[in-house]
Amino acid sequence: MRISWSLGVWRPAMRTLPDPATVAVTVDDAPMPDTMPAMLDLLDRFGAKATFFMSGCRAVAADDLVAETVRRGHAVYAHGWDHVRLDRETPARLIEDMARCEALLARHRPTPVPYLVRLPYNGGWRNSRVHRTLACWQQGCAVVHWGPSTEDHMISTRCASEAEVEPECRREVDRLMADPRLPGGIILMHDQPINDRPGAAFKPAVTVTLMRLLLEGLAAKGLTSVVLPPPPPQAWWRRFALT
Numbered sequence: 001m002r003i004s005w006s007l008g009v010w011r012p013a014m015r016t017l018p019d020p021a022t023v024a025v026t027v028d029d030a031p032m033p034d035t036m037p038a039m040l041d042l043l044d045r046f047g048a049k050a051t052f053f054m055s056g057c058r059a060v061a062a063d064d065l066v067a068e069t070v071r072r073g074h075a076v077y078a079h080g081w082d083h084v085r086l087d088r089e090t091p092a093r094l095i096e097d098m099a100r101c102e103a104l105l106a107r108h109r110p111t112p113v114p115y116l117v118r119l120p121y122n123g124g125w126r127n128s129r130v131h132r133t134l135a136c137w138q139q140g141c142a143v144v145h146w147g148p149s150t151e152d153h154m155i156s157t158r159c160a161s162e163a164e165v166e167p168e169c170r171r172e173v174d175r176l177m178a179d180p181r182l183p184g185g186i187i188l189m190h191d192q193p194i195n196d197r198p199g200a201a202f203k204p205a206v207t208v209t210l211m212r213l214l215l216e217g218l219a220a221k222g223l224t225s226v227v228l229p230p231p232p233p234q235a236w237w238r239r240f241a242l243t
């Protein structure tokens with residue numbers, strides 16, 4: 001097991017849920033106007049709730065989608081504004097980027113306490129300077145990791161035509177359904193992942209198809225997706241040792 005040490009500044013890092021009868025579907029890089037409505041309808045159809053880590057650069061053009069996401073009972077948190085590696089920026093820039101995004105979201109719901117953070121590319125989740133900076137911005141915050149991931153940032157790169165989207169998504173969902181970390185797991189997917197990999201034309205179809213197959217798979221296993229709960233209390237020594 002890898003342990004990272006700090007002088008007591010580690011914030012809690014969430015990787016699993018306390019209840020193994022549940023999972024938490026988490027969606028980064030939202031909201032995109034051509035995929036979010038379909039994802040929200042799918043979640044409703046399966047009685048599922050999700051947690052969206054929204055990118056300010058996208059949310060700013062889709063205020064109604066942020067409102068609708070909140071209205072339907074999902075959780076929304078900031079994923080930064082520009083989707084850059086904030087762990088490589090100054091603390092002031094990190095806070096400014098997150099706060100600018102949160103200000104958009106706060107039009108639609110009170111800023112959550114404690115705040116759950118997932119930075120772009122998960123950058124800095126083992127960086128004590130980043131944890132200290134995040135605590136300056138939102139005291140009591142926790143960093144949200146995941147396990148397992150849908151690996152959906154790669155699916156569109158393997159598709160040469162629209163017809164390949166469904167089988168490629170199904171392959172990832174089948175793998176996920178066999179993953180021993182699934183019960184109580186925090187599942188990572190994206191609303192059209194922000195990257196410049198090939199296959200961009202297939203990203204919308206991948207996002208919606210993957211959400212449908214994922215929710216079908218979870219329902220077949222009797223697992224319900226819930227919004228991320230607050231982080232559990234942190235043992236004192238975990239402020240010094242991040243595992």
Ligand SMILES: [Zn+2]
Pocket residue numbers: 028029079083119120121194
């Ligand atoms: Zn992202």
